[in-house]
Amino acid sequence: xxxxxxxxxxxxxxxxxxxxxxxxxxxxxxxxxxxxxxxxxxxxxxxxxxxxxxxxxxxxxxxxxxxxxxxxxxxxxxxxxxxxxxxxxxxxxxxxxxxxxxxxxxxxxxxxxxxxxxxxxxxxxxxxxxxxxxxxxxxxxxxxxxxxxxxxxxxxxxxxxxxxxxxxxxxxxxxxxxxxxxxxxxxxxxxxxxxxxxxxxxxxxxxxxxxxxxxxxxxxxxxxxxxxxxxxxxxxxxxxxxxxxxxxxxxxxxxxxxxxxxxxxx
Amino acid sequence: xxxxxxxxxxxxxxxxxxxxxxxxxxxxxxxxxxxxxxxxxxxxxxxxxxxxxxxxxxxxxxxxxxxxxxxxxxxxxxxxxxxxxxxxxxxxxxxxxxxxxxxxxxxxxxxxxxxxxxxxxxxxxxxxxxxxxxxxxxxxxxxxxxxxxxxxxxxxxxxxxxxxxxxxxxxxxxxxxxxxxxxxxxxxxxxxxxxxxxxxxxxxxxxxxxxxxxxxxxxxxxxxxxxxxxxxxxxxxxxxxxxxxxxxxxxxxxxxxxxxxxxxxxxxxxxxxxxxxxxxxxxxxxxxxxxxxxxxxxxxx
Numbered sequence: 001x002x003x004x005x006x007x008x009x010x011x012x013x014x015x016x017x018x019x020x021x022x023x024x025x026x027x028x029x030x031x032x033x034x035x036x037x038x039x040x041x042x043x044x045x046x047x048x049x050x051x052x053x054x055x056x057x058x059x060x061x062x063x064x065x066x067x068x069x070x071x072x073x074x075x076x077x078x079x080x081x082x083x084x085x086x087x088x089x090x091x092x093x094x095x096x097x098x099x100x101x102x103x104x105x106x107x108x109x110x111x112x113x114x115x116x117x118x119x120x121x122x123x124x125x126x127x128x129x130x131x132x133x134x135x136x137x138x139x140x141x142x143x144x145x146x147x148x149x150x151x152x153x154x155x156x157x158x159x160x161x162x163x164x165x166x167x168x169x170x171x172x173x174x175x176x177x178x179x180x181x182x183x184x185x186x187x188x189x190x191x192x193x194x195x196x197x198x199x200x201x202x203x204x205x206x207x208x209x210x211x212x213x214x215x216x217x218x219x220x221x222x223x224x225x226x227x228x229x230x231x232x233x234x235x236x237x238x239x240x241x242x243x244x245x246x247x248x249x250x251x252x253x254x255x256x257x258x259x260x261x262x263x264x265x266x
Numbered sequence: 267x268x269x270x271x272x273x274x275x276x277x278x279x280x281x282x283x284x285x286x287x288x289x290x291x292x293x294x295x296x297x298x299x300x301x302x303x304x305x306x307x308x309x310x311x312x313x314x315x316x317x318x319x320x321x322x323x324x325x326x327x328x329x330x331x332x333x334x335x336x337x338x339x340x341x342x343x344x345x346x347x348x349x350x351x352x353x354x355x356x357x358x359x360x361x362x363x364x365x366x367x368x369x370x371x372x373x374x375x376x377x378x379x380x381x382x383x384x385x386x387x388x389x390x391x392x393x394x395x396x397x398x399x400x401x402x403x404x405x406x407x408x409x410x411x412x413x414x415x416x417x418x419x420x421x422x423x424x425x426x427x428x429x430x431x432x433x434x435x436x437x438x439x440x441x442x443x444x445x446x447x448x449x450x451x452x453x454x455x456x457x458x459x460x461x462x463x464x465x466x467x468x469x470x471x472x473x474x475x476x477x478x479x480x481x482x483x484x485x486x487x488x489x490x491x492x493x494x495x496x497x498x499x500x501x502x503x504x505x506x507x508x509x510x511x512x513x514x515x516x517x518x519x520x521x522x523x524x525x526x527x528x529x530x531x532x533x534x535x536x537x538x539x540x541x542x543x544x545x546x547x548x549x550x551x552x553x554x555x556x557x558x559x560x561x562x563x564x565x566x567x
Contacts, residue, residue, distance in 0.1 A: 117281060232443035
């Protein structure tokens, strides 16, 4: 059994070249948007806009500038499926199409998915969407086919600045921790790791080094499992059923009693 | 910097649209009507039985329609059976912690109960010349068992959809544990309303109809309380309804679907003969708008 594998993405060295997006699309043979007639966003260098069924990598461009634009910075982040150890999508999938692989990654089997879209609403990161070509929910597979052949995923292979690094989770966490310490020493005190420990959904097998709050990068500060509500929602439903049942019993019984009263009157 | 009232604001909408709104409505009617028919069978008099049969006549077509709507909503409808059978191993597919998985089985089992009771009702009415089916109607032990089990599964079908929405990471849906309760109570109110409407249309006067009127008023009042509780339990996420959806919820559900029907129930002289039917029709409209607002508003956040 191989060790858990994943990505460590150091957002401080991403240059926004989108080589990861292109490599992902090429290797996974994902179609272009609108048959290649792409629409420019018009307000950003980011024309991909979001992760979906045909975009499994997405480089986010976050502009932080003062109003007079004299001071500012770019935050760049190559977003991808987090391959959560406790994966919300896998938890709710009613067909068993979503599985955990021997590399501890999360993969949607396209031949089993029937497109119910429960996983889309379960993913707290908004990673999954329907691929219009296959009619199934799709997302990053962490290049499961390449991993099985001993190769590294296409995106990390293509990344020219090593912003995206692939390896065993153990090694990546060590490396990331050292990088945070290095950044702290050089004065970048805001650097921290997002999802590198078990506190977040049991650990994200694709975790990030960030220098601002998660929500600035479009990441949830406190992602949770969908089943957190299962017990409470079920018990409240039972309470609703009991109350309605009681109202039914009282009214139908009452009806009988009143009818008898009326019949007894002359 | 943007502030978000909940970590659920970073998920993507699943594009559940009109098919799901109609499924929630007809699934609620199926479960609710079966449950009310069960109550009438168990607590009513022999002369009330046509009303119970009406419940079964509504439940079966509604559950069939529910299955069709759900199948059509799939991106790959021909793979509907993957919900029940694991497509690679052909083993039963069942995840007790996934409401959609349990709900698929519940819909199948409820479909069987609905069919049995539907055929029983036809036999009792003399429209089905197959005397064996008469045994699933009262009096008799078998009819009681079928009615109680079917009623329980029916209630599950009516309410699990709200639990399913709670077991996601979408704003509103997963920010309150009360949607299942709201859907259960609403299923009872719309079902009683539909049965009242159809009974009036047939000019029935059996005693259980008055009980159904009174029960519907009680249930609509309970639904109002649960809806307010939903709004309070949303906390800061309530702002997702401070827009046109909130207006639709207020006027379409609270005013039209709850407050006016309750007023009509207390002030019987307002519309005379049409008081009861108007109230029932408005409860049905409100129940539909409730599902519409809940399904769409959480996906347009």
